Amino acid sequence: MQLRRFDESDYALLVSWLPTADDLYRMAGTTATWPLDARQLNCRTANQTLSAWTAVEDGTNQAWGHIELVLRDRISARLEWVLVAPFARGRQLSAPLVEAALAEARKLGTEVVDLLVNEANTPALHTYLRVGFRDCHEPQRDRKYMRRMEISLSPSVPRRPSI
Numbered sequence: 001m002q003l004r005r006f007d008e009s010d011y012a013l014l015v016s017w018l019p020t021a022d023d024l025y026r027m028a029g030t031t032a033t034w035p036l037d038a039r040q041l042n043c044r045t046a047n048q049t050l051s052a053w054t055a056v057e058d059g060t061n062q063a064w065g066h067i068e069l070v071l072r073d074r075i076s077a078r079l080e081w082v083l084v085a086p087f088a089r090g091r092q093l094s095a096p097l098v099e100a101a102l103a104e105a106r107k108l109g110t111e112v113v114d115l116l117v118n119e120a121n122t123p124a125l126h127t128y129l130r131v132g133f134r135d136c137h138e139p140q141r142d143r144k145y146m147r148r149m150e151i152s153l154s155p156s157v158p159r160r161p162s163i
Helices: 006-015 021-028 040-046 092-107 122-131
Strands: 002-005 050-056 063-071 075-083 110-120 148-151
Touching: 002 092, 006 040, 006 050, 006 063, 021 075, 040 050, 050 092, 063 092, 075 092, 092 122, 110 122, 122 148
Parallel strands: 075 110
Antiparallel strands: 002 050, 050 063, 063 075, 110 148
16 A cells, blocks of 8 residues: 545545545544535635545555645644545555555654544554553543544654553
8 A cells, every 4th residue: 555645636535535524523423514515625625734535545555545744833633534544444554544644644754643433443543552552541621432543653652651
């Protein structure tokens, strides 16, 4: 698999992978509104702190995933909008997708990456734990069903213990 920069030519494909408001909410939380459209994607990708990628299959170049990294400061970032296309689910692609984005974060000098995940999204929780994220056990005041998870990319930053 490879990551290539997400651009306008990918918009329709990403939107097609999110056929319902629930699908959009599961991926984007409150950072997008239904129906997702080019205006929202243009605004999002105009953010200078955001790197967005489309995951493609080696050889065929078929797109099957989407992932974003938002730089928060010079050493920390947040993973957002992690999505495996419906036709590609069940093929164990989510962990390599997340690992590829973490490799990009390392190239940028990022030491800590966090994310928010809906606690009901069991497959995503398992993926993030398998990749090395740890549950921060911090209540999210305005997002009571969300869990914050974090991973250290630098040996100098200790990982938070998992409780």
